Amino acid sequence: MSLRTAPPGRQADRARTASVDRTRRIRSRRRTRTADLMIAACWASVALAVSLYLAYGGLSEVTDLASGLTAVGIVTGLVGTDLILVMLVLAARIPAIDRVVGQDVAMAFHRQLGKPALYLILAHGVLLTIGYAMTDGSNIVALTIVFFQGSDMALGYLGLGLLVAVVVTSVVAVRRRFSYEAWHLIHLLSYVAVLTALPHQLSASGVLAEGTLQRGYWIGLYVLAFGAIAVFRFAVPIVRSARHGIRVSAVEQLAPGVVSIHLSGQGLDRLQTAGGQYAIWRFWTGTTWWHAHPISFSAVPTARSARITVRDLGRGSAAVGRVRPGTRVSIEGPYGIFTDAHRVAPRMAVVAAGIGITPVRSLLEHSDLRPGEATVVLRGGDLGETYLWNEIGELPSMRGNTVFSVMGPRPRGLGTWLSAEALARGVTITSVFPALRESDLYVCGPQSWADLVIRDARAAGLPAAQIHVERFDW
Known part of the structure; x- marks a missing residue:
């Protein structure tokens, strides 16, 4: 029996491939751990807010139903406010967060926290009003009117109203009725909502008494949230724009x-x-x-x-x-993390439709691809959607790699990302990408279309960690 040795050049290629794959796996595990730590930090901030309240005797004044409702109302207000400040941190476009999970994932988590935060703040207002009314033996409506007459409480109600407007207009069914510009302007009210509630929160000396760790924690969280926005949403872009002209x-x-x-x-x-x-x-x-x-x-x-x-x-x-x-x-x-740096598998599969060709073109330009490593599918409804297609095959990185085009309208009612002509020929995602499970899949195009590509990829057994999506919706 004799052992067959690969030529030196092929051995070098295999060693390089193994080294690259190992580096990708290490980076992927590191990003996953960091992402888990970020999520843990978000929930730890909520736990810390409640723990500090309890540590400073939050339950010591609970003696009956009225004081119990008041205490629960305070806790819901603290948790709701904490979540809103976490949301602002997620929306601040902090580079460290973007490098690990990307802005789309950060903003998805931001949106998920919106409704719970609103419900908690609403519960805060309702429970406190009922608790105070039961304590004083007064009418709830009359007490609410009295609250409106106080400047701090009035600001709290104003902040609540603004927050309701932001969350309601973020619901998909409502959001689609607005232009992006109008929706974006309304969404900026979230900053105002939090700021208007600050005097109301700090005036509650029983909760945030001066000289306590609790007060320091909340001021620090406010500084972190609005400081991050001031630095990364305003200061850095201004300086960067001036520098590059x-x-x-x-x-x-x-x-x-x-x-x-x-x-x-x-x-x-x-x-x-x-x-x-x-x-x-x-x-x-x-x-x-x-x-x-x-x-x-x-x-x-x-x-x-x-x-x-x-x-x-x-x-x-x-x-x-x-x-x-x-x-x-x-x-x-x-x-964005729609980049080659976030690959975890040895091969690359790319599907782009319409204006989704934009990031795909620069992705392929910047990727260090070996011959046979990448397969690209360009999807267009007609010849009018083939812009930048001619540049893909001319990229140095695409030498020895495959580019397919799938043209024509999709069949109605079948829920497919392929054209009717491709379906008639028996084309599937696995026939286009035979090594799909050993690939990172990059998908860019309209959301409903991209969702169909992802559905087929997941049905073919592709893990979520190997799917990268760049969406053009809001």
């Missing part, structure tokens, strides 16, 4: 309603943008200055140039597509 250099029409905006500036490579990421852009014109737009890079920035590609999906994005060369541009970011 970004302006529109050209606007290129790709298809009806689709343009590539070419940008120029200084040291744009120092943004350290990874392929697949996006940034929040503000174009300083009379019709666009008041609203920032999340738009993906369609090419990895060089020292003096960058490119984004925009589709007309509403009044705001349509206005962006009409900006002129010379327009000054502000940037916030880059953000």
Whole structure:
């Protein structure tokens, strides 16, 4: 029996592949642990808020039903406020959070906390009012009117009203009735809601007495939440935009309603943008200055140039597509984990539809791919949706890799992401990606369409950790 030895070049390739895969697994485990610690920290803050209340004798004054209701009302208020401040931290676009879980996951958790926080704050108001009324033997309605006459309590009610407006307009069925710009403006009320409730909370000296750890904890949490917003949502973008001096250099029409905006500036490579990421852009014109737009890079920035590609999906994005060369541009970011750095498997499978080609194009440009490692499916309803397709095959990273195009409308009522023609030929996700389980799947396109791709991938046995999605909804 003889042993067959692989050629030196092939041995080197295998060693490199094993090393890369090992590094990816280590990074994945590290991100998972960090994400778990972040979630634990969120819930630990809630536990700490309640523990501090109990440590300073929160239950010592409970002697009857009225005082019991008052105590429970105080606890629900503390927990609800804690959750709201955690929500603000999640929405502050802190780089450490973005690198671990991405802004889309952070904001999904942010939205999940919205309703519980609102219910707790509502319970806080109701239970305190009933408890105080029972203690004083007064009428609940009359006591509520008295509360409104006090400045601190009036601010508390105002904050509650603003919070209700924010949460109600965040419900999907309601949110779809608003333009993104109107919804975003309403959502900014959450900052005002929390600030207006602060005097009411600090005035409750029995709960947040001066010189206590409890008071220090709450002030620290407020400083963390609003400090993070001030730094990462305002200060850093202002400094970064001034440093790079970004302006529109050209606007290129790709298809009806689709343009590539070419940008120029200084040291744009120092943004350290990874392929697949996006940034929040503000174009300083009379019709666009008041609203920032999340738009993906369609090419990895060089020292003096960058490119984004925009589709007309509403009044705001349509206005962006009409900006002129010379327009000054502000940037916030880059953000996102739709990148090669978050791969955990040896192969890459990519599916993009419509404007979803934008982050996919820069993702592939920035990926270190070996021949045969990647398979890309480009989905379009017609020839008008093939913008940037010609650039995919020309990328150096795609040499020796496969690109498929799936054209034509989808059949109605079948719930598929494929075209009718592809289905008739028996195409499935596993026929397109035979090594799907050994791949990281990157999906980018409209949400309902992307959900169908993910459904098929999960049905084929692909773990959630190997699925990466970039959505273009809000």
